Amino acid sequence: DAKTTQPPSMDCAEGRAANLPCNHSTISGNEYVYWYRQIHSQGPQYIIHGLKNNETNEMASLIITEDRKSSTLILPHATLRDTAVYYCIVRVAGAAGNKLTFGGGTRVLVKP
Amino acid sequence: DAGITQSPRHKVTETGTPVTLRCHQTENHRYMYWYRQDPGHGLRLIHYSYGVKDTDKGEVSDGYSVSRSKTEDFLLTLESATSSQTSVYFCATGQGDYGYTFGSGTRLTVV
Numbered sequence: 001d002a003k004t005t006q007p008p009s010m011d012c013a014e015g016r017a018a019n020l021p022c023n024h025s026t027i028s029g030n031e032y033v034y035w036y037r038q039i040h041s042q043g044p045q046y047i048i049h050g051l052k053n054n055e056t057n058e059m060a061s062l063i064i065t066e067d068r069k070s071s072t073l074i075l076p077h078a079t080l081r082d083t084a085v086y087y088c089i090v091r092v093a094g095a096a097g098n099k100l101t102f103g104g105g106t107r108v109l110v111k112p
Numbered sequence: 113d114a115g116i117t118q119s120p121r122h123k124v125t126e127t128g129t130p131v132t133l134r135c136h137q138t139e140n141h142r143y144m145y146w147y148r149q150d151p152g153h154g155l156r157l158i159h160y161s162y163g164v165k166d167t168d169k170g171e172v173s174d175g176y177s178v179s180r181s182k183t184e185d186f187l188l189t190l191e192s193a194t195s196s197q198t199s200v201y202f203c204a205t206g207q208g209d210y211g212y213t214f215g216s217g218t219r220l221t222v223v
Contacts, residue, residue: 034211043202044155046211099145099170100204100212102155 002018004088005057009015009107018075020106022088033064033072034100037084044087044102047073078110118203118215124219125222131190133218135203137183141213143165144179144186145205148199149217155202193222202206 004075005023012018024033034049048062050071054060075082087105089108116137124133135144146158148169157170159178167178175197177189190197200219203214 007129010184026152041200041217043204043214043217045211049211089217101157101171102147104154 004060004090004103005105006086006088006103008104009109011109011111012075012078014112015077018078018082018110019030020075020086020088020108021070022073023070024090026034026089027068027090028092029068031090033062033068033071034089035060035062036089036102037082038085038087038105039081039084047070047086052097056111078108080110081112082108083110084108114216116203116205116213118201118218119180119216121146122219123221125193125204125220126155127222128192128193130218131193131222133188133201133203133220137186137205139205139207139215140183140214141205141207141211142183143213144180145204145206146186146188146198147202147204150174150199150204158201160187190220193220195222198222 034051035047036044038044047059048057050062056064064071085105085107087102089100121133125156145160147155149155156172158172158176159170161167161180181185200217202217203215206212
């Protein structure tokens with residue numbers, strides 16, 4: 001699976017949009033981009049995933065560049081409860097075991 | 113998430129003793145995983161299962177064994193616990209290409 005690069009940390013103002021970047025320049029055509037987050041001491045929580053089209057759900061939006069070498073997770077109106085470590089992961093769809101490999105993630109601090 | 117439970121939530125054990133952690137799911141998911149999380153290392157895959165009696169190693173499998181005799185249960189065993197296995201252990205389940213569901217974790221301390 002391709003590796004990802006994320007900034008180690010970022011701050012965001014409460015009520016504003018949080019834009020979390022992720023680089024995956026070696027991504028293959030059959031690899032999906034997944035985003036998870038982990039709030040202090042809890043198990044990671046699935047947020048969203050996509051292949052090449054932009055995706056939106058009740059939690060966030062995922063914007064994938066046309067060349068698929070990078071993506072951005074957007075939290076439209078950040079709240080204090082969105083303070084967490086966010087992980088960007090790429091994985092081959094349908095691969096044996098469907099294993100997820102976690103990197104260091106981005107530690108997001110939402111400030112009042 | 114109510115569909116996956118880990119037990120125990122906390123455990124303190126002595127070096128050299130065997131320890132078994134249990135993961136139970138009610139989602140009927142095919143895939144189940146055990147991860148450990150340590151400061152400075154993030155989440156690392158220990159073992160995973162892709163069906164009853166079908167398991168395989170992850171990146172940090174030394175010192176651990178697993179068993180899956182039923183779809184709903186995935187057991188992680190430390191045959192002889194060491195201090196380096198002090199960690200938080202997370203179980204997860206998955207089905208198809210959708211996201212994993214993680215349990216709340218088991219905090220294990222080996223003294």
